[in-house]
Structure formats: structure tokens, C-alpha cells
Amino acid sequence: MRRWLGAVVLLLVLVIVLVPIAFMVGTSFKSNAEITQDLHLWPHTWTGSNYSRLFRDSYFGQYFRNSFIVCSASVLVSLVFGSLAAYSLARFKLLLRMEQWLGFAILTVRILPPVVIVVPLFLVALKFHLLNSWLGLILVYSAFNVSFVVWMMESFFREIPIDLEEASMVDGSSRMTAFRRIVLPLAAPGLVATAIFAVIVTYNEFLVALVLTSSPGSQTIPVGASTLITRIDIDWGAMAAAGVLAAVPIIVFALIVQRHLVRGLTLGAVK
Amino acid sequence: MTAAAAYLAGRRRAQGAGLDRVLPYLLLAPTLLLLLAVVLYPIGYGIRQSFLNFRFGHAVGSVGLDNYRQLFSDPAFGQALWVTLKFVVLAVTIETVLGLGLALLVANELPFTRIARLVLIVPMIVTPIVVGIVFRLIYASDVGLLTTLRTDIFGSGQVFILDKGWSAFLGLVALDVWEWTPLMFLILLAGLQSLPIEPFEAARVDGAGDWRVFLDQTLPMLRPVLAVAIALRTIDAFTTFDQVFVLTKGGPGTSTQLISIYGYNTAFKFTEFGYGTAMLLTVALVVLALAALTVRLIRRQAVS
Numbered sequence: 001m002r003r004w005l006g007a008v009v010l011l012l013v014l015v016i017v018l019v020p021i022a023f024m025v026g027t028s029f030k031s032n033a034e035i036t037q038d039l040h041l042w043p044h045t046w047t048g049s050n051y052s053r054l055f056r057d058s059y060f061g062q063y064f065r066n067s068f069i070v071c072s073a074s075v076l077v078s079l080v081f082g083s084l085a086a087y088s089l090a091r092f093k094l095l096l097r098m099e100q101w102l103g104f105a106i107l108t109v110r111i112l113p114p115v116v117i118v119v120p121l122f123l124v125a126l127k128f129h130l131l132n133s134w135l136g137l138i139l140v141y142s143a144f145n146v147s148f149v150v151w152m153m154e155s156f157f158r159e160i161p162i163d164l165e166e167a168s169m170v171d172g173s174s175r176m177t178a179f180r181r182i183v184l185p186l187a188a189p190g191l192v193a194t195a196i197f198a199v200i201v202t203y204n205e206f207l208v209a210l211v212l213t214s215s216p217g218s219q220t221i222p223v224g225a226s227t228l229i230t231r232i233d234i235d236w237g238a239m240a241a242a243g244v245l246a247a248v249p250i251i252v253f254a255l256i257v258q259r260h261l262v263r264g265l266t267l268g269a270v271k
Numbered sequence: 272m273t274a275a276a277a278y279l280a281g282r283r284r285a286q287g288a289g290l291d292r293v294l295p296y297l298l299l300a301p302t303l304l305l306l307l308a309v310v311l312y313p314i315g316y317g318i319r320q321s322f323l324n325f326r327f328g329h330a331v332g333s334v335g336l337d338n339y340r341q342l343f344s345d346p347a348f349g350q351a352l353w354v355t356l357k358f359v360v361l362a363v364t365i366e367t368v369l370g371l372g373l374a375l376l377v378a379n380e381l382p383f384t385r386i387a388r389l390v391l392i393v394p395m396i397v398t399p400i401v402v403g404i405v406f407r408l409i410y411a412s413d414v415g416l417l418t419t420l421r422t423d424i425f426g427s428g429q430v431f432i433l434d435k436g437w438s439a440f441l442g443l444v445a446l447d448v449w450e451w452t453p454l455m456f457l458i459l460l461a462g463l464q465s466l467p468i469e470p471f472e473a474a475r476v477d478g479a480g481d482w483r484v485f486l487d488q489t490l491p492m493l494r495p496v497l498a499v500a501i502a503l504r505t506i507d508a509f510t511t512f513d514q515v516f517v518l519t520k521g522g523p524g525t526s527t528q529l530i531s532i533y534g535y536n537t538a539f540k541f542t543e544f545g546y547g548t549a550m551l552l553t554v555a556l557v558v559l560a561l562a563a564l565t566v567r568l569i570r571r572q573a574v575s
Contacts, residue, residue, distance in 0.1 A: 006376040010383070013373065017453070020405045021393065022414045027408055039419040081301040081333070088298035098299075104566050109310055111503075111562040113510035115531040116555035119311065119538045119548045120317025143309035146302050175294060204398045206513040211539065222400040226517055229404065236414055243404035247397050254396045256357050258389055 009258035020236060021058035028240035035236050054228075060245060063224035067249075070134055070220060074141035074196045080190065082149025083140070087179060089150070090157035091165075103154050109147040114208050122211045132218050140208050145198040152197075156190030157183065196257045203250050221246045314552075323548040327542060338393070338549035348550065350525050350534035358529060359508045362447040367501055369448070370455025375485070378463045386441055391453035399450075403517025406446045407433075410518075436526030443527050446514055451507075455500055462496030463489070469560055495571065502565040506558055 019041075027035060028050055030043040038044065046120030054060050085106075089099045112122075121140060122131075164186070165178040173181070184191070206222040213219045219227070225242045324334045342348050353373050377384065394402065409416040410432040417430040432442045470492070490497075512531040515521065521528035521536070534554065538547025 007383075009373065009376055010387055011558055013385060016449070017390055017394055019398075020409055020449070023419075024401075024405050024408050027414075035414050039422045040415065041416075041423075043418065077403055084298040086303035088295040094295055094297035094299075103298075106306065107566055108559070108568070109306060109564050111506060111565060112558060113506065115510045115512050115534065116378065116551050116558055117313055117317065119534075119544060120313035120320065121309075122538075123320055123544060123548075124313045124316050127519060139305075139309055143305050146305055150302060166380070175291065200396050204396075204400075206398075206400055206516075207287055207535075210516075222398050222513070225398075225404070226400050229407075229517065235412065236408065240408055243401045243408075245399045246404075249396060250396060251393060254392060255389065258392055 011216045024240050024243050027236060030237060032235065032237045043147060050237040051245070054238055054241050054245065055166075058228055059224060060242075062216045063219055066134065066218055068219040069264075070137045070141065071199055071202045073134070074138045074145060074202055077138070077142040078145035078149050078198060079195055081121075081145045082119065082194075083148075083153050083184070083187075083191065083210045085243050086150045086153035087157055087183065090154050091162070103151060106147045107151045110144065110151065114144070114205070118207055118211050121208065125212055130212070132213050132215050134218055136212050137209060137218070137220070140212070141202045141205065146201060147170055148198060148201075152194040153190060156187045156194075160186050176270075193257075196253070200254060221249075281423045290529065295402065317548045317552060320545055320551055321349050325542060325543045325546075326542045330487075331547070334545070336548045339553070340545060342550060342553060347525065347528075347533060348530075351530045352526065354528055355509060355530045358440070358444060358447070358511070359505060362444050362451070362508050363501060363504050365444070365448050366452045366455045366504060367497070369452045370459050370500075371497075373452075373456045374459040374463050375489070377460065388457070391457060393453075396455045400517055401514035402450050404515040406442070406449075406514070406518055410442055423521050434523065435518055436524055439523055443515060443518060446518065447508060449510065450514070451504060455504065458496060458500045459493065462493050462500075466492050497570070499565065499568045502568055506561050506565065509558060509561070510554070 023041060026042045029046045029048070031045070031047050031049060034044060086103075088094070089103050092099060094102075096176045125131050125136050130139070160183055165175075166183050168177065168178040168182050203220075204222065205220075206226065209223045210226070213223060216224070225246045228242050229239045320330070321338050322333055322335060323330045324332055324337070330426065377387075408414075410429045410430075412418060412429045415430070415432075417432065418428075421428050421430050431438070433439045466489070470488050471484060474488050479487065510531050511529055512535065515527055515529055515532055516535075519527045521532040530550075531554075534547055534551045537543050537550060
């Protein structure tokens with residue numbers, strides 16, 4: 001009985017989650033005439049005109065390119081920097097007992113939402129001519145991500161037995177060789193999970209990109225989509241298509257890697 | 272010959288030891304420098320700017336603490352704070368109750384839990400801007416999903432959500448609930464499934480009912496996970512921006528003008544960078560306190 005109730009409720013929840021998304025997808029394949037005159041959930045005649053219009057009249061191609069470059073560069077930088085720092089915190093005794101509290105202090109940066117420092121970031125970027133550039137976005141996102149990488153990787157490194165590195169060092173390899181040959185391969189699953197989460201957060205980030213960029217040459221997909229829909233207020237078909245295009249990369253990505261997601265989303269609170 | 276070899280070996284060892292001593296700090300340096308440049312320096316810079324007066328985007332002199340004093344006399348700030356508090360309390364409460372209820376219902380494996388998990392991940396990883404678009408398409412009074420449903424069921428009639436203050440506010444809460452209840456659910460489900468079984472069996476043997484077991488066993492054991500989840504959600508909800516920016520831009524009137532939207536408008540629409548910075552730094556203090564609390568909770572979780 002309880003089982004049945006659970007199943008029914010869960011099914012209902014899935015419907016509530018999926019119908020709005022399905023409605024957006026459906027609308028994106030309707031002609032604007034059908035959207036306004038024929039109110040139905042699903043298109044009668046499917047058309048790709050909204051999509052072709054988007055690519056013809058706006059800069060969606062460029063937005064994708066910018067997102068791709070900014071995302072991959074900042075995730076790469078933060079993975080390299082963050083893993084090294086995390087290894088240091090996980091393995092060494094440091095001055096002022098940093099290994100005990102620095103990780104948590106850095107985690108605070110990850111929890112701090114961008115909106116609280118976005119005005120200073122804008123002013124500093126203005127001062128150093130980093131507005132409207134990939135570099136500005138890459139720097140900011142690297143910093144946001146690195147705090148998360150340190151936090152995640154520290155716990156992964158701590159789970160690896162220290163004996164393995166020591167054995168390798170007794171055999172004559174240096175500390176960094178041991179790190180590269182022994183520790184990193186063992187921590188690879190953690191590294192992958194961390195990278196995945198960093199990609200999602202970076203891809204989705206809106207406010208910092210909105211403030212730091214104002215031309216299609218450097219705007220990312222969320223910013224591009226939002227400026228688009230401000231301009232085309234009543235072109236519902238194009239709006240829906242923009243939503244679908246912005247969502248597709250990240251949904252595909254997430255479905256491929258979904259097993260690792262929950263731990264990342266909860267900052268490791270749930271193992 | 273042997274003396275020289277021994278000397279060289281000794282020297283190498285000493286160098287190695289020297290490197291080993293600085294190595295940990297070398298490894299930390301890139302990360303700390305990056306955080307210094309991109310987080311700490313801007314915050315310091317922002318604190319300086321918050322003492323300045325801006326006209327048309329340019330600093331025109333120092334005003335001391337006036338920007339902070341203005342917070343107390345600015346009715347729009349008070350209003351934004353009030354809207355934000357209402358929003359956070361309402362949204363997070365609903366999400367927690369729904370998430371917990373759902374997790375309790377589904378705690379025993381159901382036939383399609385795996386697929387359900389997959390579907391439930393979608394709202395929280397989809398770009399927040401897109402969530403805003405989804406809900407604009409739902410609420411659009413002429414072509415939206417709600418109007419469509421009403422037309423399908425009753426034959427005619429429009430549904431107006433974003434035209435009136437109170438319904439726009441509730442519409443925003445509904446958006447947040449749609450987007451984040453799944454996260455609550457997944458965290459609490461993982462928490463529930465990690466609990467030991469023995470206390471529950473013992474309570475059953477003692478003849479406790481469902482409700483008693485929930486209050487005496489489940490809730491206390493789930494408390495750490497619950498606390499972390501609520502704290503994380505509260506911080507996030509407190510600074511919600513993207514979805515509102517797409518859905519209502521704060522309107523109609525100021526009914527959905529959260530503190531983040533008001534701060535953004537102050538700084539970037541009205542180019543009062545000094546006042547905008549002062550406002551957002553004050554918000555930052557609140558959030559920082561919440562964040563520190565959260566980190567403590569996570570830390571306790573990690574230790575136990």
C-alpha cells in the first residue's frame with residue numbers, strides 16, 4: 001500500500017518536472033502562428049524555423065564558442081592549481097596548522113555567491129582592461145572553481161593510503177613523480193567527478209558574465225540567451241528555441257555523468 | 272673519491288630536504304595567489320569604493336559612511352530585504368517539507384527509482400536562465416502552459432500570473448520550488464539511506480507507530496544532513512538572481528525585487544557603484560555568516 005502510494009506520488013512528481021520542459025521543447029518546434037492561435041501542448045506541424053532564425057539573426061554560434069573556451073580553460077586551470085594545493089593540504093604538516101583550516105577557509109569562497117562581489121569585480125576588471133575578454137571570465141571562473149576543486153580533491157587524496165607513495169619514494173622517485181605516477185591515477189575518479197561539476201557550474205554562471213561582457217565576441221550562452229529574449233519579447237518560438245539550445249549541452253553532459261553528480265552538488269556533505 | 276661521492280650525496284640530500292620544506296607552499300601558491308587576486312583584492316577594492324560617491328559612473332569624492340547610512344533610510348532597500356526574506360523562508364520551507372516527505376515515501380526502493388533520479392537531476396543542473404525561460408513560457412497569459420491547460424479543460428480563459436504583485440511573487444516561489452525540491456529530495460534520500468537500521472527495528476519491536484518512529488528516530492538522526500541542506504539552500508535562495516532577471520526583472524512594481532536585483536540595478540542601471548557596493552557588501556556579511564555556519568556544519572559532518 002505504502003509502496004503504491006510512493007510510486008504514484010513519485011510518478012506525479014516526474015510529470016510536474018517534465019511537463020514544463022516538454023512544453024518549452026514543443027513550443028520551440030511550433031511556428032509562431034501555431035503558438036498564438038492554436039493552444040496545445042505539442043506541435044501539430046513540426047518546424048525548425050525558430051532554430052534557423054536564431055542562428056541566422058543572432059550570434060548563437062559565437063556564444064557557443066565563447067562558452068566552450070571559457071569553460072574548458074577555467075576548469076583546466078582550476079583542476080591543475082586545485083589538485084596541487086589539495087595534495088599539499090592532504091599530505092604535509094604546514095605552518096600555523098594550515099592543513100587543518102585552510103581547506104575550509106577556501107570552501108567559504110565557493111559558498112559565497114557571485115552577486116556579493118560582482119560590483120567590485122566589475123570595477124577591478126574595468127581598471128585592468130579585462131572587460132569584454134575571455135581572460136577576465138577565465139580568471140574569475142578559475143578562482144571560483146579552484147576553491148571547489150581544493151575541497152573535493154583534498155578528501156579524495158586523504159582516502160589514498162600514504163604507503164603507496166612512500167614505497168615509490170623509497171625506490172628513488174621524487175615526491176612529485178610519486179604524485180604524478182601513483183596518486184593522480186588513483187584519484188582519477190575524483191578528479192573526473194570534480195571536473196564534471198566545475199563544468200556545469202561554469203557553463204551555467206550568468207551574473208558575472210553579464211556584468212563583465214557586453215559584446216557577442218565574449219558573451220557566453222546564458223548571457224546571449226538573456227539579451228536575446230529581452231530583445232524579442234514576444235517572439236515566443238525563438239525564446240523557447242534559445243532555451244532549448246542553451247539547455248541541451250549541459251543536459252547531455254549531465255546525463256552522461258549523472259552518477260557523480262549528487263556528491264558534487266552537496267559539496268561532499270553526502271558521500 | 273669516496274669522500275667526494277659522500278659529500279655530493281649528502282649535498283643532494285640536503286637540497287632535497289630544502290626543497291621538501293618549501294614544496295608544500297609552492298604547491299599552494301598558485302591557488303592562493305589566484306584567490307588573492309580575484310577574490311580578496313576585489314573585496315578590498317570594493318570596500319574602498321563603498322566610501323565614495325559616484326556620479327554617472329565616476330567617483331566624485333569621499334562620503335565616509337554615508338553609503339551605509341543610506342541603507343537605513345532607503346525604503347526600497349528595506350522593501351527588497353523584506354521581499355527576499357519572504358521569498359527565502361517560503362521557498363526553503365516548502366522545499367524542505369516536500370523533499371523530506373518525498374524522501375520518506377521513496378526510501379524503500381521503488382521500481383523506477385533509477386529513472387526518477389535521472390529525471391530529478393534535470394531541474395537543478397539546467398541553466399538557471401533556461402529555468403527562467405521555461406517559467407515565462409508557463410506563465411505567459413496569452414500563449415502560456417497555464418492558459419493552454421485552462422483552455423483545454425474549460426474551453427477558454429486566460430491565466431494571469433506575472434501581472435499582479437502577489438501572484439508574480441508566488442510564481443517566483445513556485446519556480447524556485449520546481450528547481451530545487453529535487454536537490455533537497457536527493458540529499459535527504461541519501462541521508463535516509465545511510466542511517467543504521469537497528470534503532471528503527473528496536474523502535475518497531477517496542478510498538479512505536481510510524482509518526483513516533485519519525486519523530487524519535489528518523490528526525491534526530493537525519494538532523495545533520497537536514498541542517499547542511501537547509502543552510503546551503505538558504506544561502507543560494509538569499510542571492511537568487513538569474514531566474515528573476517529573466518522572469519520579472521523585479522516587477523510588477525517591487526513585488527519580486529529581491530535584494531540581489533535591487534543591488535544590481537543600483538550599481539549597473541543607475542551607476543551608483545558606491546551605494547551598490549555598500550549594499551552588496553552588507554549582504555555579503557550576512558551571507559558570509561551563513562556560509563561560515565554551513566562550513567562548520569559540513570565540517571562536523573565530515574568528522575563524524
